[in-house]
Amino acid sequence: MTVTQTDFRAGLMDAARPVPPGLSDAHGAGAGKRFDVYRNNVAVSLTEALEQAFPTIHALVGDEFFKAMAGVYLRQSPPASPILSQYGATFPRFLSGFQPVAHLGYLPDVARLEQAMRESFHAGDAAPADPAALQDLPPDRLMSARLILAPATRLVRSPWPIHSVWMATNRDGPAPTPGAQEVLITRPEFDPLPTLLPAGGADFIEALATHSFGAALATAQRGTPDFDLTTTLGALVAGRAIARITEG
Amino acid sequence: MFDTNQAKTNALPDGVGVGYKPQHFADLIHNAGAVKWLEIHAENYMGEGGRPLAQLRHLAERFPISVHGVGLSIGGEGPLDADHLARLRRLVDWLDPAVFSEHLAWSTHDGAFLNDLLPLPYTQATLTRVADHIDQLQEGIGRQMLLENPSSYLTFEESTIEEPEFLRQIAARTGCGLLLDVNNVFVSATNLGYDPRRYIDAYPLDLVQEIHLGGHDEDEDDHGRPLLIDSHGRDVADPVWALYDDTIAAAGPRPTLIEWDTDVPDWPTLEAEAARAAARLEKVPA
Structure with a gap:
């Protein structure tokens, strides 16, 4: 048989x-x-x-x-x-x-965060751009420049406090309180790092994929008038997520 | 038939290797001891970058690497997965490993990968199918492969060919080499009630380019007969060491791998197991 x-x-x-x-x-x-x-x-x-x-x-x-x-x-x-x-x-x-x-209700979005971290872990390598290059650019040239992000960069947006849940579970963080959160995942070396973004941070980073720095900033400010650019850029730099800065 | 004259020469040393686990990375760099080469599972190194590939790049500068595929489903009824074959080619081209091996088993059917090495009957029809798949693989990756014998828990009533003979005919048709898993021979022989030494006597030892050793668990079937499970989760059993001694006495020394994939021990324990194999290997005249 x-x-x-x-x-x-x-x-x-x-x-x-x-x-x-x-x-x-x-x-x-x-x-x-x-x-x-x-x-x-x-x-x-x-x-x-x-x-x-x-x-x-x-x-x-x-x-x-x-x-x-x-x-x-x-x-x-x-x-x-x-x-x-x-x-x-x-x-x-x-x-x-x-x-x-x-x-x-938060479980699916926490799983999306973990899936994004796993994708980041296996993503392609990219040496980071020199952060000084960003500071040294005159404002008008910075606004028209494009920031190319490392392949290991991911964004997850949720109506739930997914970053707080992740931190409470994995890093002994405080108990989460209700509220939407946007999480940036970077891979400074080999281990993916989830960072909580300020309001508008995800809009800015998402817009960088297709727009100039200035246009991305305008997008973020439309949704979030007091958008905190310094903290958002700081998270990208600390996570070694800016692979290249191109002009023209 | 793959032209073995054009194949890369086997570059694994006649010493002992271990299955690579990332937790042993630093120990391997600083204190490899008896371990002379490493084996990796191909499917764990198919990402785009990050730590797995960085570690592998580092290790490949220090150790000969054997790439062991666990997912191509050579024994499958359907065609080989062309995408997966392309991924294997990419890995082999990049790494240029000492050897590439896969299993006499299937794992994918109708687009679903089941993550186990599933058995197939041994008939003229399956022999032709497996040989065709090996031809396709060897052409695809541009080198000879080694085919590993499975551990068996049951048999197919339709089988008409003994496993050693099946492997011999596959190798003759395709020009592939063989990977002899001595623990699998012991597990299958115990489970199916035959003498493991008869299997070794019937097996084409001249085609063996690598040997596997690993631990198994003991259970019982519905009738109280021993049912050994190929778990790779403990040290090598004493009767498997004895069968290994007989095998290398007959075949001569061969590159030998310790497989320990679950409940992975600390480095000193794994290195000691490798040293046990190395001591036995050294007693055999080349």
Whole structure:
């Protein structure tokens, strides 16, 4: 009797299904518990991959709940490629629709923050521009210059205090208080660094991708008249996130 | 068939390597001890940059590197993943490793990667399919690959070819080399009730360019028979060391890897395990 990989996979992902006939224990009986070795390997290894990718979510919901939730996710969204450092990109969206965590409204955005940090960890390298070059530019030339950000730079905006949740969980930060937060992720060397931005900071940094420094500043000031440029630029410089400054 | 005359010469030394874990980076640079080479899992080094690639660049200046793929699904019913093959080519071109190896197993089906080395039946049909995939891989990365024997927990009723013979015929058709995992032989032999020494006797040892050793866990099947699990989470078992001694006595010294992938120990423990293998290897005349 032939066992196709379609049969094998279906049995692997659903422990309620019988072990595919045609598999044997080599002693004259069906494979039985031996098939469970593969079921277990798949579920445990993929759950571990999600745990590594989303340590804050794991800490927030607890080990037992996380493992049960991961079991649901990995069955409906198994990895699409063998690069496990990319597995779980759709986990934040899954959390948004997963009824048992519906009362933890901030959870999907905390997961988006962790996903952004993981992308930053594996992103391409870029030597930072000399910060002095920024200070030395005359104002009119600065306004027309373009700031090219390092590939490891990410932004996450949320109506929830996701940076505070991350800090409270991972760095013994104070208990979060309600409020929207915008987080900049930079990679000063090898470890991604989440930094809380002042109001308008995300508008400014997002606009830098397609606009001059001056146009990005105007964008930020339209939404936030008292936009704090110094703090925002300081976060980019400290995070070594400005890769190049180009003029013309 | 891949032309092995054009293949890169095997540059792994006949010494002991370990599977690289980032927590051992500083120890490896300052205190490698018995460890003469390193093996990495290809899929962990397919990002664009950051710490993984920086560490690998550093290590490759000091150690010969073996790249071990765990995700191409050579035994899969479907075609090889062209994107993944291209990623492997990119890594191999950049790193220029001493050897590249993959598994006699499948892991991807219908676009889903299941992250385990799943078994396949040994028939004329699967032999042809695996050989075609290895031809495609060797052409794709422009070098010879080594094929590793799996650890087995069950058998397929439809199988008609013994595993050592299956591997011999694959190698003959494709020109690939072999990676002999001695722990897998012991695990499979125990689970499926045959003599591991008969497997070694039947296995084409002249094609072996690398040996793997690792730890396994002990369980029981539904009928109380021993069921060994290839966990890579502890030290190498005594009967596996004995089988290793017999294997290198027959084959001659071969580059040997200690695999310890879960419950990863501190560096002195891992280095001591490598030293145990090195002491056994040194007793074998070249």
